[in-house]
Amino acid sequence: MERPEAEPLGASHSCQTGEAEPGTGPAEEEPGGAAAGTMMEDCLSKKIEITVSEAEKRTGRNAMNMQETYTAYLIETRAVESQTEGQCSPPDSLWRRYSEFELLRNYLLVNYPHIVVPPLPEKRAEFVWHKLSADNMDPDFVERRRIGLENFLIRVASHPIICQDKIFYSFLTQADSRLKALNATFRVKNPDKRFTELKHYSDELQSVISHLLRVRARVADRLYGVYKVHGNYGRVFSEWSAIEKEMGDGLQSAGHHMDVYAGSIDDILEEEEHYADQLKEYLFYAEALRAVCRKHELMQYDLEIAAQDLASKKQQCEELATGTLRTFSLKGMTSKLFGQETPEQREGKIKVLEEQIHEGEEQLKSKNVESREFVKSAWTDIERFKEQKNHDLKEALISYAVMQISMCKKGIQVWTNAKECFSKM
Amino acid sequence: MLNQYKFEDEPELRDLFITVDDPESHITAIETFITYRVVTKTSRGEFDSSEYEVRRRYQDFLWLKSRLEEAHPTLIIPPLPEKFIMKGMVERFSDEFIETRRKALHKFLNRIAEHPTLTFNEDFKIFLTAQAWELSSHKKQGPGLFSRMGQTVRAVASSVRGGGVKNRPDMFTDINDYMETFNQKINLLDKISQRIYKEERGYYCEMKEYGPIHTLWCASEEDLVDSLKGVASCIDKCCKATENRMAGLSENLLPVLHEYILYSEVLTGVLKRRDQIQAELDSKVDALSNKKAEKDLPTEEIGNLEDKVECANNALKADWDRWKQNMQHDMKTAFLSVAENNIHYYEQCLATWESFLTCQTVDLHLGEDSEEKP
Numbered sequence: 001m002e003r004p005e006a007e008p009l010g011a012s013h014s015c016q017t018g019e020a021e022p023g024t025g026p027a028e029e030e031p032g033g034a035a036a037g038t039m040m041e042d043c044l045s046k047k048i049e050i051t052v053s054e055a056e057k058r059t060g061r062n063a064m065n066m067q068e069t070y071t072a073y074l075i076e077t078r079a080v081e082s083q084t085e086g087q088c089s090p091p092d093s094l095w096r097r098y099s100e101f102e103l104l105r106n107y108l109l110v111n112y113p114h115i116v117v118p119p120l121p122e123k124r125a126e127f128v129w130h131k132l133s134a135d136n137m138d139p140d141f142v143e144r145r146r147i148g149l150e151n152f153l154i155r156v157a158s159h160p161i162i163c164q165d166k167i168f169y170s171f172l173t174q175a176d177s178r179l180k181a182l183n184a185t186f187r188v189k190n191p192d193k194r195f196t197e198l199k200h201y202s203d204e205l206q207s208v209i210s211h212l213l214r215v216r217a218r219v220a221d222r223l224y225g226v227y228k229v230h231g232n233y234g235r236v237f238s239e240w241s242a243i244e245k246e247m248g249d250g251l252q253s254a255g256h257h258m259d260v261y262a263g264s265i266d267d268i269l270e271e272e273e274h275y276a277d278q279l280k281e282y283l284f285y286a287e288a289l290r291a292v293c294r295k296h297e298l299m300q301y302d303l304e305i306a307a308q309d310l311a312s313k314k315q316q317c318e319e320l321a322t323g324t325l326r327t328f329s330l331k332g333m334t335s336k337l338f339g340q341e342t343p344e345q346r347e348g349k350i351k352v353l354e355e356q357i358h359e360g361e362e363q364l365k366s367k368n369v370e371s372r373e374f375v376k377s378a379w380t381d382i383e384r385f386k387e388q389k390n391h392d393l394k395e396a397l398i399s400y401a402v403m404q405i406s407m408c409k410k411g412i413q414v415w416t417n418a419k420e421c422f423s424k425m
Numbered sequence: 426m427l428n429q430y431k432f433e434d435e436p437e438l439r440d441l442f443i444t445v446d447d448p449e450s451h452i453t454a455i456e457t458f459i460t461y462r463v464v465t466k467t468s469r470g471e472f473d474s475s476e477y478e479v480r481r482r483y484q485d486f487l488w489l490k491s492r493l494e495e496a497h498p499t500l501i502i503p504p505l506p507e508k509f510i511m512k513g514m515v516e517r518f519s520d521e522f523i524e525t526r527r528k529a530l531h532k533f534l535n536r537i538a539e540h541p542t543l544t545f546n547e548d549f550k551i552f553l554t555a556q557a558w559e560l561s562s563h564k565k566q567g568p569g570l571f572s573r574m575g576q577t578v579r580a581v582a583s584s585v586r587g588g589g590v591k592n593r594p595d596m597f598t599d600i601n602d603y604m605e606t607f608n609q610k611i612n613l614l615d616k617i618s619q620r621i622y623k624e625e626r627g628y629y630c631e632m633k634e635y636g637p638i639h640t641l642w643c644a645s646e647e648d649l650v651d652s653l654k655g656v657a658s659c660i661d662k663c664c665k666a667t668e669n670r671m672a673g674l675s676e677n678l679l680p681v682l683h684e685y686i687l688y689s690e691v692l693t694g695v696l697k698r699r700d701q702i703q704a705e706l707d708s709k710v711d712a713l714s715n716k717k718a719e720k721d722l723p724t725e726e727i728g729n730l731e732d733k734v735e736c737a738n739n740a741l742k743a744d745w746d747r748w749k750q751n752m753q754h755d756m757k758t759a760f761l762s763v764a765e766n767n768i769h770y771y772e773q774c775l776a777t778w779e780s781f782l783t784c785q786t787v788d789l790h791l792g793e794d795s796e797e798k799p
Contacts, residue, residue, distance in 0.1 A: 204645045208638065215635045222628035229624055232617045240610040243603055247753055254760070390648040397652045398785050401659070401778045408775035412768055419764035425757040 044164070045157035049078045049091075050172065052150035055142045056095070071142055072097050073149055077172050094175050098123065101149060103179045104171050112162055113298055118155035121148025191300055192375055198382065199293040206286035209279050216276060220269050231262030250425035257418040264414065268407050275403065278396040282389060289385070292378055299371050306367055310360040317353040320346055441538045442466040443553065445531035448523045449480075458482050461527055463534065465553045471545075477554045483508070485552065486530060488564055492548040493537070498698040499741040500543065501748050503536035504687030505529070528680060541747075542740075591707060593700060594738065600745060601696055608689035615682040622674050629667045636660035655781045666773040673766035681759040685752065692748075695741060702737045706730040 054074040061067060076091040101120055108117045121144070153172070157163045167179060237255030241248035447462040460480040467475060486505055493502045506529035534553075537543045551563055639657035643650045709727055 201645060208642045208645065212635075212638045212642070215631060215638060219628065219631040219635050222624055222631050225624035226621060226628055229617060229620050233614070236610055236613045236617065240607070240614075243606050243610075247756070250757075386648075390646075393646075393649055394652050394785070397649075397656055398782065400656065401782045401785070404659070404663075404778045405775060405782065408771045408778065411771035412775065415764050415767040415771065419761060419768065422757060422760045422764055425753065425760070 043158050043160055044169070045154055047080055048157075048172075049080055050150070050153045050157055051076045051091075052146050052153065053093075055146045057137065058097075069137065070097050071137070071145075073146055075153070075172060092173055094173070096171075098145070098149075100171075100179065101152065104168065105152075107167060107179060108156070108162055108165070109294070110298065110301075111165075115159070115162060117162070118152050118159070120152055121145050189304055191297060194379065195293045195296045195375075198289060202286040202289035202293070205289075206283055209283045209286070213276055213279055213283070216272075220272060224265055224269060227262050227265035229262075230258050234259040234262070247425045250421050250423070253424075254418045254421035257414055257421060261411075261414045261418075264410050268403070268410075271403050271406075272400075275396060275400050278392065278399075282393065285385075285389070289382075292382070296374065296378065299367075299374055303364070303367050303371055306360065306364050310357065310364055313353055313357050313360060317350060317357060320350050320353070440468045441544065443531070443534045443538055445527055445534060448527055458484075459523060461530060463553060471550065472554065474554075479553065479555065479560075480557065481552070481560075483526070483530075485560065486533065489548060489552045490533075493543060493546060494694070494698075496546060496548070497542065497740070498702065499695055499737040499744070500540075501688075501691060501695055501741075501744045502543070503533050504684060504691050505533055507687075525680070529684065532680070532684065592703065596742065597696060597699065597738075600692070604689055604692045604696075608686070611682060611685050611689070615679070615686055618674065618678055618682060622671060622679070625667060625671045625674070629664060629671065632660055632664040632667065636664065652785060655784060659777045659781050662777045663774045666770050666777075669773075670766055670770040674763065677762040677766070678759050681755055685755070688748075688752075699737050699741055703734050706734050 052073050053076050056072050056074070057069060058072045059067060059069050072095045074093055074095055076093040078091040098120075102123075105117060105120055108115070156168060162168060171179060234255040237251040237258065241251040241255070244251065442465070444464045445461050446464070448459050449462075451458055451460060460482045463477075463479050463481050465472075465477040465479075467477075490502055490505055493500075506526045537546075537549055543549060551560065555563060636657045639653045639660070643653045646653065706727070709730055713727065
């Protein structure tokens, strides 16, 4: 299984000291002295201009063969040099949708685990207030997303390490970027069931809290409207009372209470924002949970790859030792066609392999230990987290009830006062 | 304030009870129209029977109103609901439109029944008791409007020529000024109240979606099921309470405000008619002062006109006082009921949330106790 070049972070963060990284790719290596400028010059962003220039509504069939509407974005790339020469060559372009950007980012997360991978813009319009639409097809949202996606690509292209990733380059330039295939191959064969469940749970938690917060915002909006419009009564009552002899006082004082009523909503909604913040915290916690799951997946993946590697080396060794060919290999065929190796060559190979196998077994052992420890301590913390979450959310719901009670009591008081004024009319 | 004698306050004195209900659609070759059932129960001697049931259509109500205006030009005849609603998409025959109209027609007849003078009007009695064919033939008999129209046209012309009535007593100018401001304020209150209704409905719709999300959340949180279900049920109950609140507004406040908006047109008409009667007198007086001779002949006529003016003024004054008292009472009742509605709404919501809280804190205490056990 092919593993793309993923350089550890330590080396790449030597921008300030100016040290070159070993084997960073294209020729320009500065043996020290020169600064970040060199690093940046290596970056893709200096060589090509990337834009996400257009967005278009499309309809198609999704994985479950259901008709769906989505937005496709046009990625245009143009070599920088051709521009400075005064030629304006037409840009290369291709269309991609948001989910493909997600695949790319996931790919980067998996393969560059020590890199802070730039984030994508919002998948859905979240927590919108007042006039803002929560619709993903809303032109303003699409426009903001277009800018966000362009920004994402530029950031990746400006990153000294990940900009050199071949998959990233093909994402920008080739219609079939092999991303989907790659994502399919990155599959952990034996993940711990609990982590899979945890991932589902965190998805659900995020989804339900987002929905709740969205609707809460709309409820708050309407409530605001109800209270504030009552404030208009105050002014009109006051004006009306001017022409009334007997009703005047009652109207005037009732109007005052209408003003109080209208004003009371500001504090009420301000308090509710704190409740919303409590929920939002758990929304973000969902992301943290997912990070733990991802870490487990990476470790498990690593483990499985190492085990596979080891198994294949052992097999090779056995074949060399016994001279039998169990599996088809090009090497085996060529050696059959062009003659066997000398016993010395074979012995040499076997020795190397045996060393590698020994090393591999040690590594696998320690990886297994590491993995088990990770699962144990992660799970302990997850249990702790669950307790905390249950406690916090329960408290939050109780505080919400307390707020509602306070709002009701205020309402009763104001309207009782108003009622008294009306009765004097 | 103590002496607010009204028929509706002392039900034992009422001897005429009217209801308007059961709208029915009639389709003929020429037109489609709605009739309403008008049921009258009475103990009055002038009525041959104690109970009547007739069917009337909007046109018939229009006829009644114009007859009352003719017979009592300076009395305040209650307003009828509009012929059409121009704004909005209320179809002429939508259920909502018909129901609103029915309620207004019911109010119209009851106001007439409560009026000390109008209640004894002959056309009113016929309206309540005559069968359809009887009513039609009676309508045709009555003195033509045309003869009256001629007179009023002249009267209007003279008043317009004069640039307004010269000798209009201050009181009536005051009424006019009052009505201008009153009308403006009532229109504003109507707009505000309609807006409140709309916002409350919007709130209701959002709450309907808000509650169930908590129930959905239960599916992934076994430890929070009670709390979440509790919140969901509270929100649902508050939702129902909001529905009641909206209904209260729509039943108690909006129709009252709307009726008083229509009253402004009525009052304008009444003041104009009074002015016309006065104008008749004034023009005769003017004509007389121009002709030096023949002073005795017209004096009788002038005397009659003077009486007429005095009657008209007194009638209007009395009815105005009555109208103001009624208005005060109606507004007070309407706004009191809105206040009560809102208090009730908040009390319901309060009870709901408080009982949720009680459950929750009981659970918490139980939980704490069990944690303390080793």
